Amino acid sequence: MxxxxxxxxxxxxxxxxxxxxxxxxxxxxxxxxxxxxxxxIPKPHEVELARKGVAEASIERAWERPCPYKALEAEDGSAESDKLYYSCQRWNDCTEVGGSASVFTEAFFRNHKKKSGEIVIPWELMRDGGAFGMDESNFETTKGQLYRYALKFAEENWRLFEGRVPLEASDLVEKKFWQWCSIQPLSIWENE
CATH class of the missing domain: 1.20.5 (Single alpha-helices involved in coiled-coils or other helix-helix interfaces)
Structure with missing residues (x-):
């Protein structure tokens, strides 16, 4: 039992x-x-920072977070609604192009390192985006102007990859690009 x-x-x-x-x-x-x-989904404190208008500068690694302005409500068709829309548009464009800026910068770094070897992409193709499959039509919009700056930034700052782990360097590039891009006036997006 x-x-x-x-x-x-x-x-x-x-x-x-x-x-x-x-x-x-x-x-x-x-x-x-x-x-x-x-x-x-933006966190409540991020939405509060957006309400104060300091989200871009106050959120850590903001380029990896969703736009907190979309969580704010405004009357449709009002100036406040337009401002929130363009703020999100800027946020999303800066995030997207910031990732490309990192890719461009690493490519400029690798190209510079290859100069002692045989295969070198001509700087002209790097500068005008041809090496990245871009043509003149890619630079006509507001986002295109951000891409143009990203290429210029990459050419001037390729040394950010020197002596660093690529992931760390990529984060540094995205942070520096974000700092520049996120303070661009909303009028650039409004005019488009």
């Missing part, structure tokens, strides 16, 4: 531990989903 009781207790403990492990693994999966959701 004791053996059956012990066997029942062992089975019960095994079941309880399996259920506990299953609930923990489900919680871990939910945590991954929560992290994705968190990256897609």
């Amino acid at each position: 004791r053996f059956r009781i012990r066997l029942f207790q062992a089975k019960f403990l095994l079941c309880a531990s399996l259920l506990s492990a299953a609930s923990i693994s489900i919680a871990e999966e939910k945590t991954g989903y929560d992290l994705l959701l968190e990256m897609a």
